[in-house]
Amino acid sequence: MATDRLFLATFPDRGTAGRLAAFAAAQCARHGLRGKPLATDRFHVTLFHLGDSAGLRPEIVAAASAAAARVTAAPFDVVFDQVTSFEARRETSPFVLTAEQGNASLHAFQAELGARLREAGLGRWVASGFRPHVTLAYDHLVIAPEKVAPMAWRVEEFVLVHSLLGRTRHIPLARWPLG
Numbered sequence: 001m002a003t004d005r006l007f008l009a010t011f012p013d014r015g016t017a018g019r020l021a022a023f024a025a026a027q028c029a030r031h032g033l034r035g036k037p038l039a040t041d042r043f044h045v046t047l048f049h050l051g052d053s054a055g056l057r058p059e060i061v062a063a064a065s066a067a068a069a070r071v072t073a074a075p076f077d078v079v080f081d082q083v084t085s086f087e088a089r090r091e092t093s094p095f096v097l098t099a100e101q102g103n104a105s106l107h108a109f110q111a112e113l114g115a116r117l118r119e120a121g122l123g124r125w126v127a128s129g130f131r132p133h134v135t136l137a138y139d140h141l142v143i144a145p146e147k148v149a150p151m152a153w154r155v156e157e158f159v160l161v162h163s164l165l166g167r168t169r170h171i172p173l174a175r176w177p178l179g
Contacts, residue, residue: 002052005163006060008068008113009044010078010106012134016153017043020097023151024136027083033095035139042170045078045132047110047158048117050125056162060122061173064160067120068176071113071158075178076105079152080134084145093142097151098133106132106155109178113158 012020017040024037050060082100085093107130114126156178162171 001054003054003165004056005052005165006050006057006064007161007163008047008050008064008158009161010047010155010158011044012153013156016151017041020134020136020151023097023148027148028095028137028139031083031095031141031143033137033139033141033143035092035095035137037137038135039168042168043134043136044159044161044170045106045134047113047130048125050122052165061160061162063120063122064117065174067116067122068113068158068160068174070116070119071109071176073109073112073178075154075156076109077152077154078103078106078132079150080132081148081150082145083136083143083148085139085142086133087142092138092140094133094135095137095139095143096133096135097148098131100145100147103132109155109158 020043021040080097080099082098085095110130157175159172160174
């Protein structure tokens with residue numbers, strides 16, 4: 001049984017995370033969602049999911065770290081302007097902040113990181129169809145896409161994260177600054 005997840009992500013700065021928390025609470029109330037918004041320190045954009053396992057896999061941590069260290073990119077801005085639910089194959093669906101279009105720099109960065117992961121032997125984790133989003137909450141209701149006032153921030157680093165499944169805990173294993 002999987003107890004651990006490994007992923008690469010970008011996290012908003014502390015001020016933006018606070019704004020996201022207030023935004024998530026307001027959107028959940030507005031749409032009548034009963035699910036609680038995520039904790040402020042858990043808001044992130046997943047770049048690559050590197051698998052679930054029983055225990056942390058040091059060989060994947062090492063390969064992902066080597067790949068991440070080879071990425072060269074300048075800091076860039078992201079903008080999200082839509083809320084919606086992603087339909088899930090479980091009891092609740094993620095209610096997310098996303099963008100209908102745009103974020104070319106984020107897509108280019110994610111593509112470069114994917115190329116480095118492939119070179120490091122982690123190609124099986126590099127899926128096509130990247131749809132950047134920030135999960136705000138989980139709920140039984142499914143919300144249709146709706147435009148919202150843009151939420152923007154500057155991405156200045158990315159992080160390798162160890163998630164303890166079922167315990168809502170993220171442990172940063174390594175960080176790489178951009179620029």
